[in-house]
Amino acid sequence: MKTTPxxxxxxxxMTFASVFPHYVTKVEKKGRTKEELHEVIHWLCGFDDSEIQKLIASKVTFEAFFQQASLNPNANLIKGLICGYRVEELENPLTQKVRYLDKLVDELAKGKKMEKILRKA
Known part of the structure; x- marks a missing residue:
């Protein structure tokens, strides 16, 4: 699926720091926790709590965020529609990674079980 340049x-x-509070609000409004959000970010990107805080404090862009990330080898198992895009069909690798994160946050907010969100091969 093509996106525009x-x-x-x-x-x-876009900075991770500008989006993170929206992620927190979204999941907490649905009864999930910031700790669960951190668990999802850790699974996808490999960042622990202190690294997440440093990334927020240094206002890294999503480009820098994903350059520093160790993407989970099972990330390609993330499928579905987010923001009108089918994540598995996105052609731009960075845009796809950002949408992977969006999709996981969305699943967390929708009450999906953590075992399902943190995909296993």
Whole structure:
């Protein structure tokens, strides 16, 4: 699935710090916790709690965020629609990784069991 170059550029330049509070609000509104959100981020990217805080404090872009990440080898098992895009069909690798994270946060907020969110091969 194609995105526009402008869309991909906007995703790359967006800061993790600007989006993280929205993730927290979204999951907490649905009865989930910030700790569960951190668990999801850790599974996808390999960052622990202190690393997440450092990334927020240093206002890294999503481009830098995913350059520093150790993407889970099972990330390609993340499938489905998010923000009108089918994540498994996105052609831009960075945009796909950002949407992977969005999809996992969405599943957490929708009450999906953690075992299902943290995919196993």
């Amino acid at each position: 402008e869309h991909d550029e906007r995703m790359a330049k």
